[in-house]
Amino acid sequence: MYRQKKNIRSAIFRIYSSNTSNIDEMLRKCESLALKRYKYSQLKKITRSFKDELGEGGYGVVHKGSLQDGRMVAVKLLKGSKGNGEDFLNEVMSIGRTSHVNIVSLLGFCLDGSHRALVYEYMSNGSLQKHIYSESSKEAIGWGMFPRFAIGIAQGLEYLHQGCNTCIIHFDIKPNNILLDDELCPKIADFGMAKLCHLKESVLSMAEARGTVGFITPEVFSRGFGLVSTKSDVYSYGMMLLEMVQGNNDQKGKADSSSETFFPHWVWDNLARELHGSEAKYGTEEIVRRMTLVGLWCIQMNPESRPSMSRVIEMLERSMGELEMPPRPFLFSPVHSTTASSYASAQVMMSS
Incomplete structure (x- = not known):
């Protein structure tokens, strides 16, 4: 019996030593990526005891902070993180290896006991959400900036999907996660969060979706719509394009006023009517139509019918005359009607 207990203690010690060794090695790799490790006490100092809150989401609370050299940072305190830190450090290294002009840069992290946090560069102009729905903001920056936003976000997603060592699917593209x-x-902010935060409820919960259909791709609800892939981000991006266009045209409210209107249907019908009944448009009107058309291609229910982000960039840079009208989006799956009906019911819940 004594020998058996001794063997168990030895096995536990070996596992603990191995885990500690793994974490030490990961921390060294983080240093090689120029990621600074902060203690929780340092984060309190940087943020003045977390005095200035920038926002809160499914993954945690973000606070404004200032480093010793005067640089402003955004400190995200994560919630729901578990384990000894290996999973956390794996994702930190994955995020830290990304480098693109349209991706928020990770500067450091905190792994201190139960505390987990990420330290990002500070984005002074806030989220895209604010600029879509604030009249004063839209007047200040002008409509002409929104096509630039659309292409920049697409380039960032293309990088995550194809430019990294391993493909990264964001899973939560929406205006709140685009910072300026x-x-x-x-x-693009908040990629990799789904793996970092093991919440009891999904971070892609219906409560967080907005609008008639929200930004959640159908295949997240059910495999009956297809497999989750990079095309899932394409769907969310397409919904965001439509929000950008309709937010600036102040038209979405007209569609939302009817409980029987499926927003993408309303957009498609409106665009088809315009293309059929009027002459070619130029300038702002042409840009609006192009962004709308690309958005409709992105939100096709069948993932295989959606373009890649590389293709999206090409389409955004072409003229309307070079683009085909997409099929009218359908609400119900032609293969799994029961599943699709459940999805439709979920959308009613989201819009209520």
């Missing part, structure tokens, strides 16, 4: 820097350059 001093020069109004759009940057």
Whole structure:
């Protein structure tokens, strides 16, 4: 019996030593990526005891902070993180290896006991959400910036899907997760969060979706619509394009006023009517139509019918005359009607 207990203690010690060794090695790799490790006490100092809150989401609370050299940072305190830190450090390294003008840069992290946090560059102009729905904001920056936002976000997603060592699917593309820097350059934030935060409820919960259909791709609800892939981000991006266009045209409210109107149907019908009944448009109107058409291609229910982000960029840079009208989006799956009906019911819940 004594020998058996001793063997168990030895096995536990070996596992603990192995885990500790793994974490030490990961921390060294983080240093090689120029990621600074912060203690929780340092984060309190940087943020003045977390005094200035920038926002809160499914993954945690973000606070404004200032480093010793005067640089402003955004400190995200994560919630729901578990384990000894290996999973956390794996994702930190994955995020830290990304480098793109349209991706928010990770500067450091905190792994201190139960505390987990990420330290990002500070985005002074807030989220895209604010600029879509604030009249004063839209007047200040002008409609002409929104096509630039659309292409910049698409380039950032293309990088995550194809430019990294391993493909990264964001899973939560929406205006709140697009941040703007001093020069109004759009940057994608919060990728990798789904793996970092093991919440009891899904971070892609219906409660967080907005609008008639929200930004959640159908295949997240059920495999009956297809497999989750990079095309899932394409769907969310397409819904965001439509929000950008309709937010600036102040038309979405007209569609939302009817409980029987499926927003993409309303957009498609409106675009088809315009293309059929009027002459070619130029300038702002042409840009609006192009962004709408690309958005409709992105939100096709069948993932295989959606373009890649590389293709999206090409389409955004072409003229309307070079683009085909997409099929009318359908609400119900032609293969799994029961599943699709459940999805439709979920959308009613989201819009209520």
